[in-house]
Amino acid sequence: MSIHGALLPAGSPPGQDRWIATPHGIVVLDGATASAPEVPPAERYVDTLLDALATRLAGRDELPDVIAEAIADATGTLGIAPGGGPSSTVALLRWTETTIEVAALGDNTIVLGLNSGGEVRLRDDRLSTVAPAARRNYHERLRHGHGYDDGHRDLLTTIQRSEVQARNTQDGYWIAEADPAAGHHAETMHLPNESVSWAVIATDGAQRVIDHLGLPWADVAASDDTELQALLDRLHRWETENDPNGQALPRAKPHDDKTLVVWQPNRA
Template sequence: MDGATSHHPGIPPASEYVDALGAALAQHLIPDAELPPALADAIRDTARALGLAPGRSPSSTVAIVRIAVETVSVLLLGDTTVIVGRTDGNHEIHTDDRLGALGIPQAAEYRRRLAHGSGYDDVHRRLLRELQERQREQRNRPGGYWIAEADPSAAAHAIRLDIPRNSVSWLVAATDGAREPIQSLGIPWTDIAQQSADELGALLRTCHSWEAETDPDGRILPRSKRHDDKTLAVVRL
């Protein structure tokens, strides 16, 4: 999960929302539960527990990987990525890119400015505020994008994959804050899939250092802020 804080006053921070949603998911993800209804129940419980309403709530991406006897199931809601490594040596990258596909002009403009050396200036911050407002207008509605927030019906719009288990060798889940610098650094996902927990931690620190020292102003990798939350999870079968 990768949370985003609401700017409405009195709304809990994203970290509190993510912790509550994660705990609720752990309760509802029993072995035979369908993933979208389990996520819907978790969103409903979280909204009730924190007193949240649609449009006045933190939000979070969700990526779920479940390994069953014959099937690997993947659910994606928001722009967290799951990479599926196949037993034949190939791999596939799966991302819910509906937010990025909206084509909101401010998104292209802030990236263009960063690539030309503007840095994170006042104009950049204004563009982000305008972008976030436009995104809120299209959140959890047809023709827009879907995210875990306070509306349980968003779960029904998650991207679903069911893959034969015997065709899967490994999976990597990555937030966009980890995926983007990893791709900029050219580190193969096949290598990452074989790393230990300590090695994954070192990789995330390398990404953070690259952002701070090599690309502090977002010219190489135009992004909304210098550093974003970075999470990686690896499953090997």
């Protein structure tokens, strides 16, 4: 098999995206910082969670159990409590001789190419249901040319406060933070190994621009490390040169961390 990946921070490295490939699978994370000053930085959280997930992919536990156990480990290591810690999305791909397993917690996207033609996609969109009126409002303001002004920042603050209240609740959304139970709410999919021809895992900073520009995911899947890095540079450049104020593609900030990881089974 072949695995290639690239990462582009929105600002100063290393950013808060992480990815790793193991002999058994792939882990992709997209961290988010909490506002409380006593909370460990998101960088520490995603580094700790990444190690815990990578270690567990070799086992036979179901992927939701893998995520739950890794969250418990990270919580214990960093000494964080539910509701106040940094958080992160989780996307997992694991392969066996018979099965391709994928899991998503948070808004990373996993696209699988099928040998029969076409694609299937796994994405956890529950976060987008929080504070829908404020989200619609900030999208409309951006489309009307207001840009990233004080009004935009006020709306983001409203959304972020609502997200804290809804985090890891039955009527809200589920994310990796300090409640291991969140792992059991991951979205999952299992497919026969021989039915999958390629896979791409993307954090939302990359996925949204790729979808907006209509770039074929099969082309992304055929890319090597250098080509993936060039693609991420292209996406960042499009945001800067073509849509600096978020009118064409409304988004919370001008740039987000971007990660792409591709997997090809290379069957004979």
